[in-house]
Amino acid sequence: MKKEVDEKKTKAAPEKFFAAAVNEYFSFHKQNFRDQDGYALSPSWDAGKRGMEMAAMKKILMTLRGIAEGKGAEWTEERMKADLKNFMEKAMQHRLLKRDFLCCMMNRFKFDILSTAYHPNLSKKILEVWYYEFPDYTRDFEKDKAAAEVIIGFLKQQYVLSSVPWSEDSVVNSAKVIFNEVKQDEWWSKKSLKSISNNLQEFVNKIKSRKNGNSQTLRQGVMDELARRKY
Secondary structure, eight states: OHHHHHHHHHHOOOOTTHHHHHHHHHHHHHHHOBOTTSOBOOOOOOTTTHHHHHHHHHHHHHHHHHHHHHTTOOOOHHHHHHHHHHHHHHHTTSTTTSSOOOHHHHHHTHHHHHTSOOOTTHHHHHHHHHHHHOTTOOOOHHHHHHHHHHHHHHHHHHHHHTTOOOOHHHHHHHHHHHHHHHHTOTTGGGSOHHHHHTTHHHHHHHHHHTTTTOOOOHHHHHHHHHHHHHO
16 A cells, blocks of 8 residues: 555656746746856756755746636646746846745745735834734734734735735735734734734634625725725
8 A cells, every 4th residue: 555655656747847947947047147257057956955946946836827727827838938937037026036046935935026026114014003903912023023924925825816916005904804803802812913923814714704605805805894994
């Protein structure tokens, strides 16, 4: 039995068009990076980095394919190349990636990249909302800032995977809806922001459940909530 399981793992199909994607990445890297003598520079995939970089590229492709298929598009090699090139061009604008263009780094920040821009001050806005909603909260800025970054990453992921346009205001408003859900729960309202950031899906599920199973995006839920308050 164990042998059969091992054979299945060995024969598991790789991500579609993976080899072509690696070629695209190497070509893009050589076009945009030069050594000190001005020669095209290939990415460093030595023995220590190869496995990590291949795994990261696979995750990037899975995300891009998921977004394309979510829009009803067929995931062809041509589509993959176009989407990957667009992704890498956006990645070049990220302040942490323009010099260290590793697949593992691109995968780590892929939702920042896919949401078009990197917003380093957005976490401050999230904290301002949290501190306003919970004035008696005992602040720990470093831990709270890290939790805010987790919240931003989660919300960006929801927007990107749903192909919903986003802005700083929409992310802040989404956070407000979640924080309002927290305030209504006596147990959760006494927890740290870190605890909240680790259980975001639970709050999102509660918000969606009040829509009677409607699969609206969180952003749509935000707009409904704002309209309700205005009314």
